[in-house]
Amino acid sequence: MQKEEKIQRKEAIEKKEMTVMAISIKKLDEKHDVARYLVKGASPSFINMIRRGIMLHTPCLAVEKVSIYENDSVMFDEMLAHRLGMMPIKMDKTYKMGDKVKLVVEKEGPCTVYAKDIKSTDPKAEVADKNILITKLEKDQRLRLEMEAEVNTGETHVKWQPAIVSYKEVPELVVSKDCNQCKDCIKICPEGILEVKGKTIAFTDPNACSLCRACVDACGKGAIKLVYNKNEYILIIESAGGMSPKEIISSTVKAMLEKNKEIGKALAKAK
Amino acid sequence: MMIPVRCFSCGKQLAGVYEEFQKRVEKGEQPEKVMDDLGVKRYCCRRMIFSQVDLIDMIGKFKS
Ligand code: SF4
Ligand code: SF4
Ligand SMILES: [Zn+2]
Numbered sequence: 001m002q003k004e005e006k007i008q009r010k011e012a013i014e015k016k017e018m019t020v021m022a023i024s025i026k027k028l029d030e031k032h033d034v035a036r037y038l039v040k041g042a043s044p045s046f047i048n049m050i051r052r053g054i055m056l057h058t059p060c061l062a063v064e065k066v067s068i069y070e071n072d073s074v075m076f077d078e079m080l081a082h083r084l085g086m087m088p089i090k091m092d093k094t095y096k097m098g099d100k101v102k103l104v105v106e107k108e109g110p111c112t113v114y115a116k117d118i119k120s121t122d123p124k125a126e127v128a129d130k131n132i133l134i135t136k137l138e139k140d141q142r143l144r145l146e147m148e149a150e151v152n153t154g155e156t157h158v159k160w161q162p163a164i165v166s167y168k169e170v171p172e173l174v175v176s177k178d179c180n181q182c183k184d185c186i187k188i189c190p191e192g193i194l195e196v197k198g199k200t201i202a203f204t205d206p207n208a209c210s211l212c213r214a215c216v217d218a219c220g221k222g223a224i225k226l227v228y229n230k231n232e233y234i235l236i237i238e239s240a241g242g243m244s245p246k247e248i249i250s251s252t253v254k255a256m257l258e259k260n261k262e263i264g265k266a267l268a269k270a271k
Numbered sequence: 272m273m274i275p276v277r278c279f280s281c282g283k284q285l286a287g288v289y290e291e292f293q294k295r296v297e298k299g300e301q302p303e304k305v306m307d308d309l310g311v312k313r314y315c316c317r318r319m320i321f322s323q324v325d326l327i328d329m330i331g332k333f334k335s
Binding site: 079128130141 | 272273274275276277281282283284286287288289290291309310327328330331332333
């Protein structure tokens, strides 16, 4: 039974032939710091290299050291320091790997401490989202601390990961002549992106397809198939807020080139 | 105690949208619509928000 299903799945995701073509990138949309790009002419390993490059090798800013002088809030010092470390911080292009910047916060209750209460000593670096909740102070409670933010990469700690990155294939629908337009697939599609078009079923927006394959399973006639294009991917970059998605990609490309140079140098020395 | 700054599973920053979420839900908007609107789409992030119990105000009273 299981084996049968496996074979069916394999058939359904049979891929198109791969062709070599130049890479092109088109921005599909950007909302809430989430950008979607259509990348053509890339292979799965290549697009995954970009993804890993963003997650592991792209420098960004995060709080590394916290000196707490006064903390009367009910939040423990360790918890408070952890919250501050998780906070995304914006930086401009002049910041390089290893650079440091000092941030301070001083508040007296009763009040809620937000990220906007944190003052940076350098106008080129500031907290990305001013509304982040840090802690709460009751009457007569005081908070006074100093932070040191550092530029580093996700390889060291996830707090230096500038974005959440994912990618997916662009699907194509193949509907056979057996289709009787019962609309079962249209009803079940969780994204609501299928429609009747002439005598077949078609996408209204293939880029919105989540590849869940519910439409394939729903069809009693086995008339619908999803075929993935091996050369086209949708790259989704959800910036943590420190840099724009475009800045993240260009900074990643730069970081990867540096890495390649390192390999070249090491190779030259190798006997 | 207080909404975590990021989602435990995927790392999306959530502490910045939590107050707006609370305010809009109090006004009578549907929680799922507000979350969609704020860009909180994955269910890992959604459970962070709707399973949150704010205890900090209560605990705050017991510290001098
Ligand atoms: S479920 Fe199958 S038969 Fe029904 S409309 Fe979709 S593709 Fe056609
Ligand atoms: S794979 Fe899922 S999202 Fe895509 S068209 Fe089919 S049912 Fe809709
Ligand atoms: Zn999440």
